[in-house]
Amino acid sequence: MRMMLAAAVAAIALATPASAGPWSDEASHLAFVAPDGWNVRQLPAEGMTYILADAGSKECHILASQRPETAEISPERIRAGGETPIGNPAWAQIPGALPTVFAADAAVTQSSVDTSAFWPVQRADYNSQGQVVHAAIQFRPGVEFWGFCFSRTGADDAATYEGVLRSIAGTTDAELQANIDDRRRGRRRDQEARDAGSRSAMDEAMRNTLQDRAMEAVGRSQ
Missing domain, CATH: 1.20.5 (Single alpha-helices involved in coiled-coils or other helix-helix interfaces)
Incomplete structure:
Protein backbone atom coordinates (compact mmCIF):
# COMPACT_ATOMS: atom_id res chain seq x y z
CA MET A 1 0.00 0.00 0.00
CA ARG A 2 2.85 2.38 0.80
CA MET A 3 4.22 2.03 -2.76
CA MET A 4 0.80 2.69 -4.27
CA LEU A 5 0.37 5.83 -2.19
CA ALA A 6 3.87 7.03 -3.02
CA ALA A 7 3.03 6.70 -6.70
CA ALA A 8 -0.09 8.73 -6.12
CA VAL A 9 1.89 11.49 -4.44
CA ALA A 10 4.36 11.62 -7.32
CA ALA A 11 1.44 12.12 -9.70
CA ILE A 12 -0.11 15.10 -7.89
CA ALA A 13 1.55 17.63 -10.17
CA LEU A 14 0.22 15.79 -13.22
CA ALA A 15 -3.35 15.40 -12.00
CA THR A 16 -6.08 17.43 -13.65
CA PRO A 17 -8.12 19.60 -11.26
CA ALA A 18 -11.88 19.15 -11.29
CA SER A 19 -14.59 21.50 -10.10
CA ALA A 20 -15.80 21.56 -6.50
CA GLY A 21 -19.18 20.18 -5.47
CA PRO A 22 -20.53 16.63 -5.81
CA TRP A 23 -17.97 14.16 -7.12
CA SER A 24 -18.53 10.49 -7.89
CA ASP A 25 -16.87 7.56 -9.61
CA GLU A 26 -19.02 4.58 -10.59
CA ALA A 27 -16.02 2.28 -11.00
CA SER A 28 -14.95 2.63 -7.36
CA HIS A 29 -18.46 3.43 -6.01
CA LEU A 30 -17.01 6.51 -4.27
CA ALA A 31 -18.92 9.77 -3.90
CA PHE A 32 -18.41 12.90 -1.81
CA VAL A 33 -19.01 16.65 -1.86
CA ALA A 34 -16.11 19.10 -2.03
CA PRO A 35 -16.53 22.56 -0.46
CA ASP A 36 -16.98 25.57 -2.71
CA GLY A 37 -13.69 26.92 -4.01
CA TRP A 38 -11.77 23.69 -3.50
CA ASN A 39 -9.79 21.90 -6.19
CA VAL A 40 -10.41 18.18 -6.70
CA ARG A 41 -7.77 15.94 -8.27
CA GLN A 42 -7.95 12.23 -8.98
CA LEU A 43 -4.50 10.71 -8.66
CA PRO A 44 -3.28 7.51 -10.33
CA ALA A 45 -3.04 4.76 -7.71
CA GLU A 46 -2.98 1.01 -8.24
CA GLY A 47 -5.83 -0.91 -6.63
CA MET A 48 -7.65 2.15 -5.32
CA THR A 49 -9.20 5.47 -6.20
CA TYR A 50 -7.25 8.33 -4.62
CA ILE A 51 -8.74 11.83 -4.50
CA LEU A 52 -7.04 14.97 -3.24
CA ALA A 53 -9.37 17.88 -2.52
CA ASP A 54 -7.72 21.07 -1.31
CA ALA A 55 -7.85 24.83 -0.95
CA GLY A 56 -4.66 26.52 0.15
CA SER A 57 -3.37 24.76 3.26
CA LYS A 58 -6.60 22.78 3.75
CA GLU A 59 -6.60 19.23 2.42
CA CYS A 60 -8.82 16.16 2.32
CA HIS A 61 -7.41 12.87 1.05
CA ILE A 62 -10.23 10.50 0.11
CA LEU A 63 -9.60 6.90 -0.91
CA ALA A 64 -11.71 4.00 -2.13
CA SER A 65 -9.75 0.81 -1.51
CA GLN A 66 -10.97 -2.36 -3.20
CA ARG A 67 -11.52 -5.36 -0.88
CA PRO A 68 -12.38 -8.41 -3.04
CA GLU A 69 -12.42 -10.62 0.05
CA THR A 70 -15.56 -8.86 1.35
CA ALA A 71 -17.39 -8.59 -1.98
CA GLU A 72 -19.63 -11.60 -1.31
CA ILE A 73 -20.52 -10.63 2.25
CA SER A 74 -24.09 -9.40 2.58
CA PRO A 75 -24.62 -5.64 2.96
CA GLU A 76 -26.41 -6.33 6.24
CA ARG A 77 -23.40 -8.11 7.73
CA ILE A 78 -21.02 -5.42 6.48
CA ARG A 79 -23.18 -2.72 8.06
CA ALA A 80 -23.45 -4.60 11.35
CA GLY A 81 -19.70 -5.17 11.42
CA GLY A 82 -19.09 -1.47 10.90
CA GLU A 83 -20.76 -0.73 14.23
CA THR A 84 -17.88 -2.41 16.07
CA PRO A 85 -14.96 -0.02 16.73
CA ILE A 86 -11.78 -1.02 14.93
CA GLY A 87 -9.88 0.23 17.99
CA ASN A 88 -6.89 2.48 18.56
CA PRO A 89 -4.30 -0.22 17.69
CA ALA A 90 -5.75 -0.42 14.16
CA TRP A 91 -5.87 3.37 13.84
CA ALA A 92 -2.27 3.57 15.02
CA GLN A 93 -1.10 1.54 12.01
CA ILE A 94 -2.50 3.96 9.43
CA PRO A 95 0.00 6.87 9.64
CA GLY A 96 2.87 4.65 8.53
CA ALA A 97 0.99 3.83 5.32
CA LEU A 98 0.08 7.47 4.58
CA PRO A 99 3.21 9.64 4.73
CA THR A 100 1.42 12.12 2.46
CA VAL A 101 -0.97 12.85 5.32
CA PHE A 102 0.83 12.10 8.58
CA ALA A 103 4.07 13.25 10.15
CA ALA A 104 6.33 10.70 11.80
CA ASP A 105 5.07 11.66 15.27
CA ALA A 106 1.37 11.16 14.47
CA ALA A 107 -0.62 9.67 17.35
CA VAL A 108 -4.30 8.83 17.83
CA THR A 109 -6.00 11.16 20.32
CA GLN A 110 -9.52 9.73 20.16
CA SER A 111 -11.58 7.21 18.21
CA SER A 112 -15.25 6.27 18.05
CA VAL A 113 -18.02 4.97 15.80
CA ASP A 114 -20.66 7.36 14.49
CA THR A 115 -23.96 5.50 14.01
CA SER A 116 -26.15 8.56 13.44
CA ALA A 117 -26.50 7.78 9.71
CA PHE A 118 -27.57 4.52 8.07
CA TRP A 119 -23.97 3.44 7.43
CA PRO A 120 -21.72 3.46 10.51
CA VAL A 121 -18.58 5.57 10.26
CA GLN A 122 -15.37 4.77 12.11
CA ARG A 123 -13.94 8.10 13.32
CA ALA A 124 -10.61 9.15 14.78
CA ASP A 125 -8.51 12.25 15.40
CA TYR A 126 -4.72 12.38 15.34
CA ASN A 127 -2.14 14.84 16.53
CA SER A 128 0.36 15.08 13.69
CA GLN A 129 3.20 17.56 14.20
CA GLY A 130 0.86 19.82 16.14
CA GLN A 131 -1.93 19.66 13.54
CA VAL A 132 -5.22 17.78 13.96
CA VAL A 133 -5.96 15.14 11.32
CA HIS A 134 -9.62 14.13 11.18
CA ALA A 135 -10.16 10.59 9.88
CA ALA A 136 -13.14 8.49 8.80
CA ILE A 137 -13.48 4.94 7.48
CA GLN A 138 -16.59 3.27 6.08
CA PHE A 139 -17.17 -0.30 4.91
CA ARG A 140 -19.20 -1.62 1.98
CA PRO A 141 -19.17 -5.03 0.29
CA GLY A 142 -15.93 -5.19 -1.68
CA VAL A 143 -14.69 -1.69 -0.86
CA GLU A 144 -13.61 0.61 1.98
CA PHE A 145 -13.84 4.41 1.95
CA TRP A 146 -11.13 6.31 3.81
CA GLY A 147 -11.08 10.06 4.42
CA PHE A 148 -8.42 12.26 6.07
CA CYS A 149 -8.78 16.03 6.41
CA PHE A 150 -6.36 18.51 7.97
CA SER A 151 -4.63 21.88 7.66
CA ARG A 152 -1.00 21.86 6.56
CA THR A 153 -0.53 25.16 8.37
CA GLY A 154 -2.73 27.48 10.36
CA ALA A 155 -5.86 26.79 12.35
CA ASP A 156 -7.91 23.63 12.22
CA ASP A 157 -11.17 23.95 10.24
CA ALA A 158 -13.09 21.16 11.93
CA ALA A 159 -16.52 22.22 10.63
CA THR A 160 -15.42 22.13 6.98
CA TYR A 161 -13.61 18.84 7.40
CA GLU A 162 -16.59 17.33 9.20
CA GLY A 163 -18.78 18.27 6.24
CA VAL A 164 -16.46 16.59 3.76
CA LEU A 165 -16.05 13.41 5.81
CA ARG A 166 -19.79 13.12 6.41
CA SER A 167 -20.46 13.52 2.69
CA ILE A 168 -18.41 10.44 1.76
CA ALA A 169 -20.75 7.73 0.50
CA GLY A 170 -21.10 4.92 -1.99
CA THR A 171 -22.75 5.36 -5.37
Missing part, protein backbone atom coordinates in the same frame (compact mmCIF):
# COMPACT_ATOMS: atom_id res chain seq x y z
CA THR A 172 -24.65 2.09 -4.76
CA ASP A 173 -25.75 2.93 -1.20
CA ALA A 174 -29.44 3.19 -2.13
CA GLU A 175 -29.33 -0.27 -3.69
CA LEU A 176 -27.48 -1.74 -0.71
CA GLN A 177 -29.91 -0.19 1.76
CA ALA A 178 -32.85 -1.54 -0.26
CA ASN A 179 -31.26 -5.00 -0.04
CA ILE A 180 -31.03 -4.70 3.75
CA ASP A 181 -34.59 -3.38 4.04
CA ASP A 182 -35.90 -6.24 1.86
CA ARG A 183 -34.18 -8.79 4.09
CA ARG A 184 -35.66 -7.19 7.19
CA ARG A 185 -39.15 -7.16 5.69
CA GLY A 186 -38.74 -10.80 4.68
CA ARG A 187 -37.74 -11.79 8.21
CA ARG A 188 -40.63 -9.78 9.62
CA ARG A 189 -43.11 -11.51 7.28
CA ASP A 190 -41.70 -14.91 8.23
CA GLN A 191 -42.00 -14.08 11.93
CA GLU A 192 -45.55 -12.82 11.48
CA ALA A 193 -46.44 -16.03 9.64
CA ARG A 194 -44.94 -18.12 12.45
CA ASP A 195 -46.77 -16.04 15.05
CA ALA A 196 -50.03 -16.40 13.13
CA GLY A 197 -49.51 -20.16 12.93
CA SER A 198 -48.85 -20.34 16.66
CA ARG A 199 -51.96 -18.30 17.43
CA SER A 200 -54.05 -20.49 15.14
CA ALA A 201 -52.79 -23.65 16.80
CA MET A 202 -53.44 -22.18 20.25
CA ASP A 203 -56.95 -21.09 19.27
CA GLU A 204 -57.68 -24.58 17.93
CA ALA A 205 -56.39 -26.17 21.13
CA MET A 206 -58.55 -23.86 23.23
CA ARG A 207 -61.63 -24.63 21.13
CA ASN A 208 -61.02 -28.35 21.53
CA THR A 209 -60.59 -27.93 25.27
CA LEU A 210 -63.83 -25.97 25.57
CA GLN A 211 -65.68 -28.56 23.49
CA ASP A 212 -64.35 -31.38 25.68
CA ARG A 213 -65.43 -29.56 28.83
CA ALA A 214 -68.87 -28.88 27.36
CA MET A 215 -69.31 -32.54 26.51
CA GLU A 216 -68.19 -33.54 30.01
CA ALA A 217 -70.72 -31.14 31.51
CA VAL A 218 -73.50 -32.58 29.34
CA GLY A 219 -72.51 -36.09 30.34
CA ARG A 220 -72.66 -35.24 34.04
CA SER A 221 -76.09 -33.64 33.68
CA GLN A 222 -77.68 -36.74 32.16
